Structures are given as C-alpha cells and as structure tokens.
Amino acid sequence: MENAIELIGISKRFGKTLANDSVNLTIHKGEILSLLGENGSGKTTLMNMLCGLYYPDSGTIKINGKEVTISSPKDAFEHGIGMVHQHFKLIEVFSASDNIILGLKEEGFFVDHRKVNREVKEIATRYDFEIEPKKKVYRMSVGEKQIVEIIKLLYRGVDTLILDEPTAVLTPQETKKLFNVLRKMREDGKTVIIITHKLNEVLELSDRVAILRKGKVIETIETAKANESILTDAMVGEHVALHIDRDEPKKDDEVLRVEHLNCTSSQGIKLIKDANFSIYGGEILGIAGVSGSGQKALLDAITGLRHSDFGSHITFKKVDGEKEELVGKTPKMIKHLGVRLAFVPEDRLGMGLVGEFGMTGNMLLRSYEEGHSYFLHTKKPHALAEQIKDQLHVVTPSLETPVRKLSGGNVQKVLVGREIASSPRLLLTAYATRGLDINTSYAIYNLLNEQKRKGVAVVYVGEDLDVLLALTDRILVLCDGQVTGIVDSRTTDKMTIGRLMSNNVEVKHD
Amino acid sequence: MTNTMKTEKVKKPSRIRITVRNDSTFLQQGIARGVTFLIAVAISILFLWMVGGNNPFQSLVYIFQGTFAPVAKGGLSITKLNAFFKNFVILLGIALALTPSYKMRFWNIGGQGQVLIGALACASCMIYLPGVFAGMLSQDATKDLANALIILISALSAMVAGGIWAYIPAFFKATWKTNETLFTLMMNYIAILLVELFTNIWRGQKSAMGLINQSSHIGWFYTIEANAGFDNKFITSSVFIPLILVAVLVATTYVYISYTKHGYEINVVGDSIRTAKYTGINVRHVIRRTVSLSGLLCGLIGFFIVSNFDHTVSTFSDLGYGFTAVIVCWLSNFNSFAMVGYSALIVFLEKGAKNLADSGYSANLNEYSAQFIVFAIILGVMLGKFFMRYRIHYTFSRKHLVKSLTSGLIEEIEEENKIAKEVM
Numbered sequence: 001m002e003n004a005i006e007l008i009g010i011s012k013r014f015g016k017t018l019a020n021d022s023v024n025l026t027i028h029k030g031e032i033l034s035l036l037g038e039n040g041s042g043k044t045t046l047m048n049m050l051c052g053l054y055y056p057d058s059g060t061i062k063i064n065g066k067e068v069t070i071s072s073p074k075d076a077f078e079h080g081i082g083m084v085h086q087h088f089k090l091i092e093v094f095s096a097s098d099n100i101i102l103g104l105k106e107e108g109f110f111v112d113h114r115k116v117n118r119e120v121k122e123i124a125t126r127y128d129f130e131i132e133p134k135k136k137v138y139r140m141s142v143g144e145k146q147i148v149e150i151i152k153l154l155y156r157g158v159d160t161l162i163l164d165e166p167t168a169v170l171t172p173q174e175t176k177k178l179f180n181v182l183r184k185m186r187e188d189g190k191t192v193i194i195i196t197h198k199l200n201e202v203l204e205l206s207d208r209v210a211i212l213r214k215g216k217v218i219e220t221i222e223t224a225k226a227n228e229s230i231l232t233d234a235m236v237g238e239h240v241a242l243h244i245d246r247d248e249p250k251k252d253d254e255v256l257r258v259e260h261l262n263c264t265s266s267q268g269i270k271l272i273k274d275a276n277f278s279i280y281g282g283e284i285l286g287i288a289g290v291s292g293s294g295q296k297a298l299l300d301a302i303t304g305l306r307h308s309d310f311g312s313h314i315t316f317k318k319v320d321g322e323k324e325e326l327v328g329k330t331p332k333m334i335k336h337l338g339v340r341l342a343f344v345p346e347d348r349l350g351m352g353l354v355g356e357f358g359m360t361g362n363m364l365l366r367s368y369e370e371g372h373s374y375f376l377h378t379k380k381p382h383a384l385a386e387q388i389k390d391q392l393h394v395v396t397p398s399l400e401t402p403v404r405k406l407s408g409g410n411v412q413k414v415l416v417g418r419e420i421a422s423s424p425r426l427l428l429t430a431y432a433t434r435g436l437d438i439n440t441s442y443a444i445y446n447l448l449n450e451q452k453r454k455g456v457a458v459v460y461v462g463e464d465l466d467v468l469l470a471l472t473d474r475i476l477v478l479c480d481g482q483v484t485g486i487v488d489s490r491t492t493d494k495m496t497i498g499r500l501m502s503n504n505v506e507v508k509h510d
Numbered sequence: 511m512t513n514t515m516k517t518e519k520v521k522k523p524s525r526i527r528i529t530v531r532n533d534s535t536f537l538q539q540g541i542a543r544g545v546t547f548l549i550a551v552a553i554s555i556l557f558l559w560m561v562g563g564n565n566p567f568q569s570l571v572y573i574f575q576g577t578f579a580p581v582a583k584g585g586l587s588i589t590k591l592n593a594f595f596k597n598f599v600i601l602l603g604i605a606l607a608l609t610p611s612y613k614m615r616f617w618n619i620g621g622q623g624q625v626l627i628g629a630l631a632c633a634s635c636m637i638y639l640p641g642v643f644a645g646m647l648s649q650d651a652t653k654d655l656a657n658a659l660i661i662l663i664s665a666l667s668a669m670v671a672g673g674i675w676a677y678i679p680a681f682f683k684a685t686w687k688t689n690e691t692l693f694t695l696m697m698n699y700i701a702i703l704l705v706e707l708f709t710n711i712w713r714g715q716k717s718a719m720g721l722i723n724q725s726s727h728i729g730w731f732y733t734i735e736a737n738a739g740f741d742n743k744f745i746t747s748s749v750f751i752p753l754i755l756v757a758v759l760v761a762t763t764y765v766y767i768s769y770t771k772h773g774y775e776i777n778v779v780g781d782s783i784r785t786a787k788y789t790g791i792n793v794r795h796v797i798r799r800t801v802s803l804s805g806l807l808c809g810l811i812g813f814f815i816v817s818n819f820d821h822t823v824s825t826f827s828d829l830g831y832g833f834t835a836v837i838v839c840w841l842s843n844f845n846s847f848a849m850v851g852y853s854a855l856i857v858f859l860e861k862g863a864k865n866l867a868d869s870g871y872s873a874n875l876n877e878y879s880a881q882f883i884v885f886a887i888i889l890g891v892m893l894g895k896f897f898m899r900y901r902i903h904y905t906f907s908r909k910h911l912v913k914s915l916t917s918g919l920i921e922e923i924e925e926e927n928k929i930a931k932e933v934m
Contacts, residue, residue, distance in 0.1 A: 305788060332790030343788070351788055354781040361777075365789050368774050375769050 003065065004029040004160055004191045005050070005081070010059035012045055017435075019045040021215040022059065027160070032182060032192045034202040034223070036235055037212035039291045039463045043195045044086075046212070047162045051083035052076040082153035083162040088145050090137045096120070097133035100152045123154050127184045130177075143174035150181070160191040167201060168292060179205050197235075197290045199228050199502045213237050232498040242470040244445050247453060249283035249473040255426050255457035256302070256316055262309035263297045263481075271297035272308075273482045279426065279457045284448060286472030286489065287461040289501055294481035295461045296346065299428050303343050304331040316341070319425060342424035344416055346431045346461075348408075352415045355404030359385035359396065359414055362403055366422055388417035392443065409440035416447055427451055430461045445471055465494050477501055527903045534898060543894035550890020554883045561879055562872035572869045573862030573883065588743045594861055595749040596819055597829060599756050600811060602853040604828070604835035606756070606763045606846055607807030610800045611676075612839050613767055614780040616683065620676065620694025622832025623701035624805045626825070627675045628668035628812025630705050633823040635664035636722045636729035636816070637712060651728045660729045665813045672809020673802045675701065680801035684794035690801075698832065702825045709824060721821040731818035752814050759807075763846040776800050808832075841891060855891075859884040 005027040012020040020042045027033055035043045048054045050061065052073040060067050063079050070076050076083075090099050097116045117133040124131045129147050137145060146166065153161055163182075167175045182192050182205065196202060202209050203223060210220045211234040219234050256279040263272040272294050279285050287295055300306035302314055304326060314326040316339045324337050334341060345351040353362045363381035371377055385399045392413040396406055403411055412432065419427065429448070433441040448458050448471070462468045468475055469489050476486045477500035484500040534542075559566035577594040579587040604621045611618040639660045640647060646656035679693035713719040723729055736746045744750060767773040775796045778786045786793050815827050834856060842848030863880030 303788065330790070331788050332792075335790050345788070347784070350782050351784045354778050354785055356777065356781045361774075364774065365778065365785070368771055369790075374771060376771055376774055 002029040003027070004063070006062040006065075007046070007050070008060045008062065010046065010049060010056045010061070012042075012049060012054060012057050018215050020049070020056075023212075023215070023217050025210055025217050025220070027191060027193060028208075029191055030186060030189045031207040032186055032194065032205055034206035034209040035193060035195045035212060036197060036199075036202055036209050036231060038197065038235060038465075041212040042215040043212050044164055045215075047083060047164065047193065047195060050076065051081055051162060077156050077158065080157065080159040081162070082156060082158035082160070084146065084149040084153065084164065084166065086164045086168065088149055090145055090148060092138040093136060095134050095136050096131060096140075096148045096151075099137060099148055100133075100155050102152075104156070119155065120151060123151055126188070127154075127181050129181060141174075143170055143177070146170070146174075146178070147181075159189070160193070161185065162193045162195070164195045165197075166194060167196070167198065175201075197502060199231050202226075202231065203228070211235055228499070228502075229495070232495055232502065236465055236494040236498040242466055244442070244467075244470045245449055246471065246473075247449070249280065249452070250455070251280045251283060253281035253455065253457075254278050254317060255281050256314065258302075259313040259315070261298075261301060261312045261314065263294075263301050263306055263312075264309055265297075271481050272301065273480075275483050277476055277483060277486060279459060281425070281455045281457045282452055283473040284452050284458040284460055284471060286468040286475040287459060287478060288463075288465065288468050288475050288497055289478035291463070293478040293501075295430065295478060297481070298478070299343070299345075299430055299459075299461065302326060302428065303341065304329050304334045316426070340423065340425040342419035342422050342427045344412075344419050344427070344429040344432055346434070348411050348415050349404055352419075353403055353411065356402050358398070358400035358402060359389060359394070360399050362414060363388075363418055363421075366418060384418075384421055388414065388421065392417050392447075409436045412436060412440065412444065416444060420447060420451060424451075424456055426457045426459070428459045428461075431463065432460065433467070434463070441467075465497055468497070469494065528900050529903065531899055531901045539898045542897040543891075546890045546894035546897060547887070550887050550893075553890075554886045557882055557886065558875070562875045564872045569866055569871060569875065572866040572871055573859070573880075576860075576862035576865030577858050579865075588747070590861075591744070592747045592749050594857055595753060597831075597857045597861070598853055599749060599752045600815060600819075600829060601831045601835055601838060601857055602849055603752075603756050603759065603811040603814070604808060604831050605838040605842075605849045605853060606759050607804050607811060608835055608839050609763050609767065609804075609844055609846060609849075610773075610776055611804040613773075613844050614776045614797065614800050616680070616797060616801055617691045618676065618679075618694050618801060618804055619691055619833065619836055620679065620697045620805075621808055621835050622828050622830075623694070623698035624672040624675045624808030625812040625815070625828040625832055626698075626701040626705050626823075628672040628809030629816045629823045629827045630701070630708060630812075631671035631809070632664045632668040632813045632816040633712075633722060634708065635660065635667050639663060640723065640726070640728045647726075647728065651726050652730070657728055661731060661817060664729055664817055665810065668809040668813035668816075669806045670809070672812060673806035676805020676808070677798060677802045680798045683801075684797040705823060705825050705827070719822055719824070722816075722823075723821070729817060730821055731814065748818050752818060755814075760846045760850060767844075767846075772796075772799070837888070841888075841895070852891075856884070856888070859887055 003026050007023055007025040007027075010020055010023045010025075011018070023042075023046055025046075035047070037043045045054065049056045050070065052070045052075050055071050061070060062068065063081075068075075068079055070079065070081070073083075091102065094102070097113065097120050100120060101111065101116055120131065120133045123129070129151065131144070131147055131151065135144075137148065140148070150161065150163075166178060170178060179201075182194075185192055186207075194201075194206065203226065206223050208220060208222050209226060209231065211218045211231065213235065214237075218237070221230070221234075258275055258277050258279075261272050261275040262270070265271050275298065287298070289295055297306060301308045301312070308314070308327045312327050316324045316326055316337075318324065318339060324339055326334060326339070329337070343352075349355045354365065357364075360378055360382045363384045364376065364378065367381060368376055382399065388394060389396065389399065394406075394410050394413045394417070396403075396410060403414055406414070416429075416432065427448070432448070433444050436444065445467075448460065452458050460468070460472055462471075469492070472489045474486055475489050475492065475497060477484050477497055479501055487496060487500070555566045555570065558569040562569055575590075577590060579590040581587050604625060607624075608618055608621055640651075643656040643660060647654050651657050675697055676694075679688070679690050679697060682688040682693060683690045709719050731748070732751070733748050734746050734750060736742075765773075767776065775786070775791050778789060778791060779793055779796050779800075783793055786796070812827070816823050820827060838849055838852045838856065841852045860881075863884055864877060866875055866880045866883075867877035
C-alpha cells in the first residue's frame with residue numbers, strides 16, 4: 001500500500017515534559033487510522049505537528065515520499081493535510097459557506113456566493129452530508145458545526161483529514177452519520193486519522209490503530225486482528241510500581257454521601273448521570289476517567305459551583321454528626337455552613353489563586369472577610385504564608401512576589417498549603433500533580449497522606465493510573481458522566497480500570 | 511472545486527522575536543526609561559527645527575513657558591500656573607476616579623459622560639435652587655447658610671448623577687455581560703447631547719450661556735479669602751482647595767485599592783472571575799458597586815468644574831480629559847502616585863504646545879504641529895515601558911535562530927505547555 005505520510009523520529013518537548021519521543025508512524029493512502037492513547041500520551045501534540053500548529057524539535061515528515069517542512073496550518077493545507085480540532089474554530093456570526101471560504105485567497109474582489117454554495121452542495125452530496133450553506137453557525141448544533149469544519153477541509157482539497165476526538169461531543173445518531181461519511185471518504189481515496197480513546201469506535205471504524213503511551217508509539221495493529229482487551233493492555237501498559245506510603249484506611253466515618261446526583265450542562269447535555277457513592281474520613285478516594293468524563297462537573301457540584309438537577313442529594317456530615325445538604329447552595333453559603341470543605345481545583349491560577357497577588361494576598365482569599373473592620377487584616381495571613389513557605393519549601397523571592405511568577409510546583413504548594421491550613425474535613429483535589437516534577441509530586445502525595453492520617457476524607461482526581469493505584473484506597477471510575485465502578489485500589493489492576501474507563505454505555509447495553 | 515496545492519515552499523521562522531523580561535533590575539529599568547525619554551525629546555527638537563525652521567531650543571523655551579512663564583517684575587506668572595493646576599486637578603481627578611474600575615478590568619471609557627452629567631446636575635442646581643431657597647438668601651448671598659446648602663446639594667446631585675451614569679452600564683455588564691467599553695462610550699454621547707439640550711434651553715435668546723449667577727455668585731464654590739495681612743495669590747486662587755482635595759484622593763485611592771476589603775475584592779474580580787466566585791465574592795455586586803464609585807467620583811469632578819472653575823457648563827467642560835485620563839491610568843499602571851507625575855507631564859506638554867502656537871514664534875508651528883511634541887513624548891514614555899518589560903531578540907544567522915528556538919526561552923515554553931495541556 002502506498003504511504004501518504006511518514007513521520008520519522010519526531011520529538012517535541014514542552015519545558016520538562018517530553019510530549020513526543022522519537023515517534024515513527026506511517027500512514028497509508030486511503031485508510032482510516034486511529035490514534036489511541038490515554039490523556040497526555042501525546043496524540044494531539046503529534047497531530048498538531050502534522051497540521052502546522054507546532055514545529056517538531058527533531059525528526060522529519062515525509063509526504064508522498066518527499067521530505068517537507070510544515071510550519072503553519074497554511075503549509076499543511078498546501079500539502080493536503082487538514083485537522084478538525086476538538087474545539088471548533090468557526091466564526092459564529094458567519095454562515096456555513098462563509099466559514100468554508102474563510103481565508104482562501106480567490107481571484108477577484110467579490111465573493112461568488114452562488115458558486116461557493118453550489119460547490120459546497122456538491123461536496124455534501126458526494127459524501128452524504130446534510131448541510132445548509134446559508135445557515136449561520138450560531139444556529140447550528142454541535143454535529144452540524146463539525147460538518148462545516150470537515151467540508152471546510154474538503155473544499156480546500158485536503159486529502160488527509162485529522163479528527164481530534166470527533167465523537168466526544170456528538171449524540172449516538174450523529175456519531176453513526178459521521179462514521180458513514182468517513183467511510184465514504186475512504187472509498188473516495190481520502191486518508192482519515194482519528195484521535196480517540198473510545199475502544200469500540202476504534203474497532204468499528206478504523207483499518208489500523210496506532211497506540212501511543214507516554215509520548216511513544218507503542219504498537220500499530222490492524223484492527224481486524226485486535227480486540228478490546230488487546231487494545232486496553234497496550235494502552236495502559238505495564239504496571240509501574242511507585243513507592244508511595246499507604247496506610248490502611250479507617251472506614252467508619254462517612255463524611256460525604258452523594259445520592260442520585262445528576263448534572264446537566266446549559267446546552268442540555270448530561271454531565272453526571274445518577275451518581276451514588278460515599279467518601280469516608282481517613283481514606284483517599286481516587287477518581288479516574290478519560291478527560292471530560294464528568295470529573296469537573298462532579299467536583300463543581302460538590303463545591304457549589306454548579307447546579308445539580310432536581311432530586312440530587314449531597315449530604316455532608318460535620319464533626320458533631322450534624323448533616324448538611326449541599327445541593328442548591330452557593331460556594332459562599334457552603335463556606336458559612338462551617339462544613340470545612342477544601343478544594344484544590346484543576347485551574348490553579350484561574351480558580352484557586354489570584355496570580356497578581358503574592359502569597360500573603362492569596363492566603364487572604366479564604367479569610368479576607370473576617371472581622372468587622374473595613375480594612376484588611378494581613379497579620380495572620382502573612383504568618384500563614386511564612387509558615388507554608390517554610391514547611392513546604394516554597395521557592396519565592398518574597399511573600400509579596402506575584403504567584404503567577406512562580407513555577408508550577410511552587411504555585412501548587414501555595415494552593416495546597418492554604419487549603420490544608422483551613423483544617424478541612426473533606427479535601428477535594430483535581431489533577432493535583434499535573435505538570436509537576438517527581439519531587440514536588442511526591443511532596444504533594446505526602447501531604448495528602450498526612451491529611452488522610454488525620455482523618456480527613458481526601459478525593460484525588462487523577463489521570464495517571466499508576467499513581468491512582470499506589471496512592472488511593474478506592475478508585476471511582478467515571479465514563480461519560482456515569483460511575484462505571486468503584487474498585488479497591490489494593491486488589492485491582494490497570495486493565496480493569498482501563499476497561500471501566502472506556503466502557504461505553506451504549507456498548508454495555510448492547 | 512478549488513485545489514490550493516502548490517509547489518513546495520520551505521517556511522522559515524521570523525528573525526525578530528520578543529520575549530518577556532522578568533529579571534530587569536531597577537537600574538536597567540531606569541536606563542530604559544531615561545534613554546527612550548531623551549530620544550523622544552531629541553526627536554521633538556528635530557521636528558521643531560525641521561518644521562519651525564527657527565532655533566528649536568527657543569521653541570522648547572516657549573513650551574516650558576506654557577506653564578512657567580516669567581513676569582516682568584520677577585517670579586512666575588500666577589495666571590499661567592493656576593491654569594496649569596486647573597487642568598492638572600481635573601485630569602488627575604478623573605484618572606483617580608477611573609482607577610477602581612480599571613483595577614477590576616472594567617474598561618470604563620465613559621469618564622467624559624460621567625463628568626459631564628455631574629457638571630450638568632451641578633449647573634441645574636445652581637440655576638434652580640436659588641429660586642427654591644429665595645426666602646433664605648440675603649443681599650450678600652455667598653455668606654448665607656442657604657448658599658452652603660445649595661453648594662452641598664449641587665455636589666451631592668453631581669455625584670449621584672455621575673454614579674447613575676456609571677451604574678447603568680455596570681448593571682448591564684453584571685446582569686447580561688454586555689460590553690462595557692461600547693456601552694460607556696455611548697453613554698458619553700447621551701450626556702453630551704443632554705448638556706447641549708440644556709445649555710440651549712438656559713441660554714434662551716442669548717448667544718452664549720454665560721456664567722451662572724454671575725452677579726450673586728450663588729452656588730460658586732469657596733476660595734480662601736484674601737485680606738489685608740494675607741494675600742498669597744496661589745492660596746486664594748480657585749485651584750488651591752481642589753489641589754488639596756485631589757491630593758487626599760491620591761492617598762485614599764491608594765489605600766482603598768491596597769488595604770481595604772473592597773479593594774481586595776476588586777483585585778480578585780479583576781484577576782479571575784472564577785476565583786472570585788469560588789471564594790464567595792458576589793461578583794455582580796462588586797462590579798456594580800465599584801463602577802458606580804468611579805462614576806460618583808467623576809460626578810464630583812464635574813461639580814468642581816462647574817461650581818469652582820468655570821461657573822458654567824458646556825460640552826467641553828471636561829476639557830476632553832475623560833479620554834486623556836484613560837492614558838494616564840494605563841501609563842501609571844493604575845498606581846495613583848504615578849498618576850500625579852503623568853498627569854502633570856501631559857498637562858505641561860499641552861500647555862506648552864498651546865503656548866508655542868500662540869507665541870507666533872514660527873508661522874509653521876500651529877497648535878496641531880505643536881501637539882506632535884505631546885505625542886512624541888508620550889510615545890517615548892510608552893516605549894520606555896515596553897523595553898522595560900520585553901526583550902527583543904534579533905538573529906542574524908538562521909543557525910542561531912534554531913538554537914534560540916530550542917534553548918530555554920522559558921516563558922514561551924511554559925505558555926506552549928499550558929496550551930498543550932489544554933489540547934491533550
């Protein structure tokens with residue numbers, strides 16, 4: 001089979017992380033290739049280099065056997081490569097056809113709309129799309145927008161299409177339609193690459209599947225020879241033993257009980273589907289799942305940042321045994337209930353801290369309202385900042401240096417330090433060690449363990465399964481907003497979790 | 511179907527790259543600022559020489575004398591100094607008034623409208639209230655208690671009017687997330703038209719409105735009175751009390767932003783609305799409160815313009831400083847003490863430009879060409895700030911470029927890293 005694209009020894013580094021490590025990958029003409037891998041395995045980075053968003057640090061790209069340089073999306077188009085990103089890049093107030101011709105330099109001063117509309121229609125009939133060229137993008141559903149993105153590429157004469165998580169935002173019916181279109185394209189001789197972590201889609205659609213793990217292509221398998229367990233095993237890899245201390249949990253003190261929790265986004269998409277679980281004092285509950293499976297919605301619902309649907313219950317048991325319902329309350333109300341809930345959010349500077357403030361100013365964030373005076377009291381926060389700086393070895397020129405100037409690890413230490421200092425009963429953490437080096441990560445694990453020993457209920461939302469297995473006591477697995485299982489970290493293995501993570505609900509009911 | 515496949519082109523990255531400096535010392539910053547300022551002055555002199563044709567240094571003297579004009583009997587012209595201080599107080603006052611909004615990243619460019627509506631409210635009080643208080647006013651009305659009451663009511667209504675003018679866009683922003691820049695700008699035009707409408711009503715058949723209460727001085731703000739033993743023209747002038755008040759405002763603004771709970775909330779909302787929400791700050795309330803405060807202070811400036819300086823109102827009462835104040839805010843990084851310097855610089859240059867044009871020293875140097883100097887100096891100040899914060903890399907050879915691309919340009923890599931996390 002003829003090779004459309006060859007990637008040879010491609011590497012890309014972001015700061016300390018090696019996103020792609022000498023990747024070799026060959027893509028055949030007229031095939032559907034799946035790129036499969038966990039979060040952060042480097043799928044998107046690799047494809048971004050192919051479509052001109054990033055420039056590889058080293059390695060060569062060959063197209064039709066010829067070595068090429070791709071340093072902008074325009075270059076990629078010239079080589080016939082186009083990508084549909086996870087977040088659509090359309091202009092909302094433009095019509096479909098205006099978006100399609102956007103950026104094309106046609107001859108003449110006027111745009112021949114009739115010609116464009118006709119050509120768009122032609123493409124649509126060829127591949128069985130349904131599209132109204134004159135419809136404005138803001139009036140379209142997500143599925144329709146995706147079609148516009150795809151036609152945009154086809155209109156530019158692209159013959160290699162890359163789709164990043166194309167089904168993540170689609171309904172099952174739309175997914176089916178999309179797959180038909182992609183198959184039609186294959187028949188037409190186009191090459192299609194889809195980035196995904198849904199196993200059933202890989203098996204259903206693609207000819208071959210390339211599996212990435214930690215920035216490397218581990219294996220390329222013909223889909224006909226693969227099955228779910230082969231793919232899962234390749235995706236999660238060998239178990240890596242981490243030496244994180246872990247005590248036996250005390251499981252008698254139920255701190256939080258979640259019952260029939262449902263959350264719906266403002267677009268009407270179900271984010272959490274009937275979640276039921278409890279969190280106990282003195283344990284670390286891990287939450288696993290591919291990104292966007294509802295982890296954020298779950299934490300936001302508990303902290304009061306998101307409305308839960310009618311009938312949901314989140315009950316918090318205080319130290320004195322008194323129970324408080326958290327559903328229907330704002331973060332401020334929850335703060336005043338005295339339930340002592342601490343939260344280390346995923347977006348550290350955008351949600352947990354104020355980047356412009358120094359450490360002292362950030363300590364104030366939790367306590368600035370205290371006292372009747374009109375002025376701020378900075379004495380206690382200053383002392384607290386001092387204490388955190390010493391105990392957690394935060395590297396900062398001064399307590400007043402804006403925290404946005406600190407390194408990621410130090411920012412996280414400031415945030416975790418502050419949250420722990422509020423002596424919480426429930427500590428929620430989201431991707432607490434993302435982007436941190438090994439040493440800082442271990443420092444954070446130790447802090448969480450210390451809290452667990454103190455009897456705090458700790459929630460650890462993570463993406464690295466090795467860490468989840470080594471650190472936590474139980475792991476709750478989310479898939480598409482549904483709790484697909486709660487497993488004991490000591491007895492389970494990566495494969496089991498991997499399967500629960502990619503267990504599509506539709507497949508399960510089939 | 512269009513096919514844009516073309517012959518292969520090898521793309522190369524650009525030779526010039528700009529990165530953020532985090533490590534510049536105080537001395538380096540001083541040098542960056544000083545050098546760019548001197549270059550701006552040099553360019554100004556060159557311009558004066560090329561356009562004016564005469565001795566450019568003599569032109570500079572005229573610019574300087576726009577504020578500091580010597581008089582025949584020795585000393586400086588009090589009239590010129592007072593004119594400088596009047597503009598300075600108004601510009602600095604509006605800049606300070608806008609500061610809380612800007613700290614919150616609410617881009618209020620409606621200073622003009624808020625000042626004008628305050629001025630209009632004050633003027634209408636001065637026109638209509640003497641009738642209301644007629645029974646309480648004597649022949650020498652300025653000494654009456656009722657006059658003090660009229661001044662107080664004028665001030666309060668000016669503040670309320672300015673506050674309302676700012677509250678409206680703040681309310682829309684807080685409730686429906688409308689764009690505050692456009693909204694506040696449009697509010698300016700409404701205010702201008704209202705002022706035009708009322709001045710037309712008040713002037714009646716006359717060609718201009720003239721001074722309000724020209725003979726009785728009712729509603730005119732107080733100045734310190736000269737007497738036999740005490741006759742300092744500066745202290746007894748109309749700029750003295752406003753200068754003191756604006757000095758107090760400089761300090762209060764600083765304290766308000768840096769040391770109060772309100773100021774803290776403003777900073778948090780300005781930095782991240784999500785952090786603010788999770789902290790439990792009522793973001794909508796803070797937006798409305800802060801912007802109204804800005805408007806209220808702008809209204810107060812409007813009061814001083816009418817009651818203290820002009821004793822009349824026009825669409826140009828704010829001297830166009832509603833917009834200039836925005837430049838002052840930005841140049842000073844919202845630091846109220848730095849605003850003092852920048853306001854003084856801008857007013858000094860403006861007065862100088864005007865003086866140069868009026869002097870008739872060169873036929874070619876009219877007020878517009880003199881304004882070029884103002885522009886050149888402000889540009890110099892801004893460039894100084896730019897070089898203070900950024901470093902420009904220029905690479906001569908492509909080899910070096912590749913090296914500099916792959917070696918530690920930390921900020922950029924971190925930024926990319928962040929993006930990579932989002933897409934992965």
